[in-house]
Amino acid sequence: MIERMETGARMSKIVKHNGVAYLCGQVGSGETVADQTRDCISRVEGLLAQAGSSPERMLQAIIWLSDMKDFAEMNAVWDAWVPEGHAPARACGEAALARPELKVEIIVTAACD
Incomplete structure (x- = not known):
């Protein structure tokens, strides 16, 4: 069974199937990469809880940065948040964002x- 949560015309914020939750991409507010990363993480945590999951159960994370020069700043926030011993498979790249x-x-699974 596929369960879609917070579904709109364009997308669902969460899709659950066979014990896996797929979250839509989360962006944050704030002036700095660190501020936006903290806000993204807060939104991810909320969606994970809604899906019956948690940061300890992350399988994969895909992170897009508008500029790879911000990699270290984003990683400082990410590394402080990811539960020790529960780091997901992760990719990070540069992309023009919306x-x-x-x-x-x-984006988290x-x-x-």
């Missing part, structure tokens, strides 16, 4: 109930 003020987008 709006010019966006600096980071995080996690095991769920």
